[in-house]
Amino acid sequence: MTGPGAVVPAAGARAATGPGDATADAAWSAAARTSLAETAATLASRFDASAAAVLEAGSEPATDAGIDRLLTARAAAVDAQVRDAWLRCIPADAGLALFAVGGYGRAELFPQSDVDLLVLVPEAADTASDADGAASASPAHAEALARFFALLWDAGLPVGHAVRTPRQCTEAAADITVLTAMLEARPLLADASAVATLQAAASPDLVWPAHEFFVAKREELRARHARYGDTADNLEPNLKEGPGGLRDVQTLRWMALRIIGTGDFESLVALGQLGADELATMQRQRRALSTLRFGLHLVAGKREERLRFDHQKTLAARLGHVDNADNLAVEQMMQGFYRSAALVLRLGERLLQRFEEQLEGEAQPQPLGPRFELRRGYLAARPHDAAVGELPWPADADEVLALFAAWAKHGDPAGMTGPAIAGLHSQTARALAESLPTIPSFDTAAPALRERFMQLLRGPQPVATLTRMARLGVLGRWIPAFSNVSGRMQFDLFHVYTVDQHTLAVLKNLASFASGQADERFNLAHEVWPRLRKPELLLLAGLFHDIAKGRGGDHSELGAVDAREFCTAMGLSAGDTALVEWLVREHLLMSVTAQKQDIADPEVIHRFATRVADRERLDHLYLLTCADIAGTSPKLWNAWKDRLLADLYTATRLALRRGLENPLAATERSAETRAAAHAMLAAFGVSDEGIEALFARMPEIGFQRGRPDQVAWQAASLREVALGDTRVRARPVAAHAGAIEVFVHTPDRAGLFAAIVATLDRCGLAIQQARVLDGPHGMIFDSFEVIPTDPRSPPAPEEIERRLAQALAGPLDSVKPARRTQPRHLRHFRISPQVGFDVVDAGAAGARTMLSLVCTDRPGLLADVADVLRSQALSVHDARIATFGERAEDVFQITTTTDGRNQPLDATRQEALRDALLACLEGDNR
Structure with a gap:
């Protein structure tokens, strides 16, 4: 076990004060709380001043090396209060030892981090296990420990603690998480004997030998990456647990502690496990991530590890980023994070390989031609002079491109067309990183290099090659x-x-x-x-x-x-x-x-x-x-x-x-669709007379705009349906899982479109496209393309038909949009609503007004817009619904009825509609 802090004799500077006085303890806790708050304020000011100074110097705020001093300063301030509380409560002759563990054990304490403590109880003590399996001190000391922890909690410290004998430490360390925390134990009040005892209790001879620890931690890392690898975590990344986050750096340190015996990255350089350049990169990115995490704790005011939208803009401003013409401040900050995470991942892959080789030894290389070989499944450049132990690859650009060509030629990750190449060998990866400055950009490269690059695109696995080049920094140089x-x-x-x-x-x-x-x-x-x-x-x-x-x-x-x-x-x-x-x-x-x-x-x-x-x-x-x-x-x-x-x-x-000189005319398109739909219906036994009777009930424009299978389906839906009756049909879209087509045939009346939209919304369906056609005899032919808002539980077509038919059978005014709470993330992406009008020619149907709407998307938006159109007594004839993230861009063809005829909206009606829509939508921006 290693970490900052000297071994401190348990006797301390003075004896405990005895059972304690409640008034005195309350005063102590209040004073400690005030002291810690003053320290926190001072550190926050130092953080802000440091960020401003670094920005003024012209470098990125997140690279400030002073973050380490802030972390250790907070740990030191907490140390002082913890030690003082211990000396107030625990008798000098109690034989107990106090250790900081976890992140606190590293003396790496963020503003809202937990303070994890371990009390080591002598084996001879009369101990019993509590409900969590941890030991309690002997009855003589239980009250003193309870007082100690209470003082710390009253002082505002988020203390987590365990009280264990050495034997119980060994037993608890069977849980690798417990062992990991113990590996970083730092003595706060413990003599050399207690330190040695705790180290022995967590010895690899007793629990988690080095190889088993490595394998378990590697799998834990991979599982964590998979867990945090979804898109939500990409937009709101977890600075601690996410891929390339601080937990990755800590995991590498824990592995080094168990395998090599030191968690000091500087020591790994001397031992040949880490290059000086790699050390510098790792420390720089660790500080960058730590700066983000420290600032996140400050702006959140609580323990928050996920960089949520709620805090991104505030944190970017606190770090000194400023919007410019090309990049928002928040985008600048996030670009720094993603680059840091990518470098941590890249270095982590190399160290994992080296730890594996440390445990299992070098395997016999497998030659892949004169220039490359496989080592334990990793592609490596063959050494020029293995005897002197030099880096195996004094690479130039030609060698680099040859490496990627060999990677593509000799194997793939699945091992289906060659050896299963797990990746690039760590030593070659390091040499490649050092060689990046020698790689020219394409515009200055020699013709032979340009041709070699094009050969990579024309050769096997070109996309895999481009991906590898991108992740190793080569593509950005080229x-x-x-x-x-x-x-x-x-x-x-x-x-x-x-x-x-x-x-x-x-x-x-x-x-x-x-x-x-x-x-x-x-x-x-x-x-x-x-x-x-x-x-x-x-x-x-x-x-x-x-x-x-x-x-x-x-x-x-x-x-x-x-x-x-x-x-x-x-x-x-x-x-x-x-x-x-x-x-x-x-x-x-x-x-x-x-x-x-x-x-x-x-x-x-x-x-x-x-x-x-x-x-x-x-x-x-x-x-x-x-x-x-x-x-x-x-x-x-x-x-x-x-x-x-x-x-x-x-x-x-x-x-x-x-041929573009022979555009398809509407009449020709209508005739083709009619003929194809006729053939489909005839194949199902419908007579020619029956087909023509069904077609006569349908709008002519439906044959111009619809697909033959759609027209045939709608026509078949009208069989045995009396003129004036309602028919609702829904069907899955063939070969497109999740998509549903909905057809509504019903007498036209005010508020119809709004009622249909609201009902579909209540069914959990998102409308992607709507076509509203006026048919003969005052009937409408409405078609909707919808997808479930929750693909895990889509409504059945029969349920959609039932609920729509029920809604249309009653008063349409009673069908109202559902009220929903706006999702948290949408609050940070508000778009000022934009309402536009134009006039379009709908052919035989006459002129219509095209309403264009751009605004923030949210659940139930279309239903609310349709309700506004209903309140304005407007008819909807067509709708195109497009959503791009938080941005909705919807287009409607609408008319108003004047003297029994559909007419486009005049300027007065347009302005009234604009006001009504803005009043509805601006409520979203409160």
């Missing part, structure tokens, strides 16, 4: 713009990954398309991929599509310039360069078109096809769009988006095949 977005986050709920993480996720999705294995999440991707002439061009587009984030201006335009410069330098042909440049510039085109426009409208398809111009661009853009949306957030991609993009792709491919 493409400096990628380094600028490494660790960069955007302060919103739409982008749940940093830009570099998102880019790698997009590339991973593209790799899945190339696997040849169908993925039910993507309807057409695996069919489209084999059509690509040069897949590496799509990979380059994925690599560059967001590379200009954070520079100000349109990142698509700026990224397209970067992509053109890169492709030109790489020697790509003019045509290939133009394709990559176009894809980067237009990478949002397909997503925006599908989600914000009516892709059932032939004119929309024609405009989109004109922008795309040829099938090669369409194939690439479709795949890039799928990969981009799915790589933005695991929760963002859904069956509705898959179907929407697949429908847009199919319709555009048909338009390009017909």
